[in-house]
Amino acid sequence: MSPSGTRRLWAALDLLDHQIVDCDGRLAGKVDDLEIEIPEGDGLPVVTEILSGLGALAGQIGGEAGTWLTSIEARIAQRHDQTMGRIPWSVVVSVVEHVEMSIARDELDSNRAEAWARDVVIDKIPGARHEAE
């Protein structure tokens, strides 16, 4: 907390790579980047979205590896007709050790890499559709 009582965080130390948990307590990815909006005039920039998933991680990595990850993400996004994994601040419930959301992880675009792996790879394996015993 700052002297005025408002909460202070170090973005890289206290937010990046921290776990995102959905309204049912299920793991929903990690914080890979933040979208920051710079207002017109002299105001301070505001964190508007949490970015999660391969596409956001590519921005952190940079270089050729980042470009490669971006192209993979673009292919998956095209297949699923979805946009990048963005979690608007309006669905964030709390930021403590983890980031808690008010919605289910299935509603997030950030889980599309996992969904793609499930639909395209895992489901093709014989016996993969069997219920867990």
Next chain:
Amino acid sequence: MRLSDLLGRRVVGSDGAELGHVHDVLLVQDGPTAGVAGAQFRVHGLAVGRRAVGTRLGVVEGHVERPRWLRILGRRGRLVPWQTITEIGPDQITVDADALLALGESS
């Protein structure tokens, strides 16, 4: 703009002085209210310095009391207030050296 656009970026003063690189970004929850979490976080400043060993290890000044040598390792360099930034370029961030001096953060 993304957080990754700021982290690692070189920072120079308007007088040409090299300040280091951005190691972290200070967020304060005093923005407009949005959703159940309350106020949004706003960017108040950049932790800028030449070394990032303490930051990479998660040792932050103010968070570590003992041993004392770890506190030295955890020094983040200087905090550059957002208001002193004059330009965010593709390669570097330029800071108003006079404004930084006026705020007691000599470059």
